[in-house]
Amino acid sequence: MKFLNQIIAAIVLTFVIILGINKSSDYIYKVEAPKAVFNVETKIVSDDTLKKETGSIDIKALLAMGDVDHGKKVFSACKSCHSIKEGGGNKIGPALWAVLGRPLGAVEGYKYSKALVEFGGEWNFETMNLFLIKPKKYISGTKMSYAGLKSEKDRASVILYLNQYSSNPLQLP
Numbered sequence: 001m002k003f004l005n006q007i008i009a010a011i012v013l014t015f016v017i018i019l020g021i022n023k024s025s026d027y028i029y030k031v032e033a034p035k036a037v038f039n040v041e042t043k044i045v046s047d048d049t050l051k052k053e054t055g056s057i058d059i060k061a062l063l064a065m066g067d068v069d070h071g072k073k074v075f076s077a078c079k080s081c082h083s084i085k086e087g088g089g090n091k092i093g094p095a096l097w098a099v100l101g102r103p104l105g106a107v108e109g110y111k112y113s114k115a116l117v118e119f120g121g122e123w124n125f126e127t128m129n130l131f132l133i134k135p136k137k138y139i140s141g142t143k144m145s146y147a148g149l150k151s152e153k154d155r156a157s158v159i160l161y162l163n164q165y166s167s168n169p170l171q172l173p
Ligand code: HEC
Pocket: 074, 075, 077, 078, 079, 080, 081, 082, 092, 093, 094, 099, 103, 104, 105, 106, 107, 111, 112, 113, 114, 115, 116, 123, 132, 141, 142, 143, 144, 145, 146, 149, 158
């Protein structure tokens, strides 16, 4: 009789363990699911942002997501084509010292695409944000071969980083 009890106890225990494993894998699955949904939403927001008029973007909220140290890391993707330091020359792309606040296509001696020069306007937080989402979509025909920065935090951070490299940084909104 005692032996039978032990067998029953063993069977019950096995069930409890299997149930436990099932439950915890349920849990892991549930934690991952919203993450995937979140990623998809981030992309949709970015694309929508691109379509909106410059003025309707909450640039203050966007810049608040930024972090200069992170911007330095993001800029490492731009470095092969752009110098940022004062007195830095043109590379594949134009020198970016004090780019915020100046008109598009303003570096003397750099051969810009016709598309960028004709686009006109000036580089401010709004136009820089729109350009960096997807350069070729914002200025169709630009010769900047760069896919763009989907993440709002990446864009905000690199914009804050660019703004530091100027003797006259733009005032944050
Ligand atoms: C593969 C090379 C390459 C990379 C990488 C690249 N750029 Fe460029 N960039 C260019 C070229 C080329 C142009 C000139 C575009 C034109 O004339 O149409 C340009 C133009 C620009 C301009 C316009 C400057 C002006 O004087 O009007 C800005 C701003 C800029 N890039 C920012 C960035 C940032 C920020 C990054 C990184 C997130 C980046 N670029 C990555 C090649 C690059």
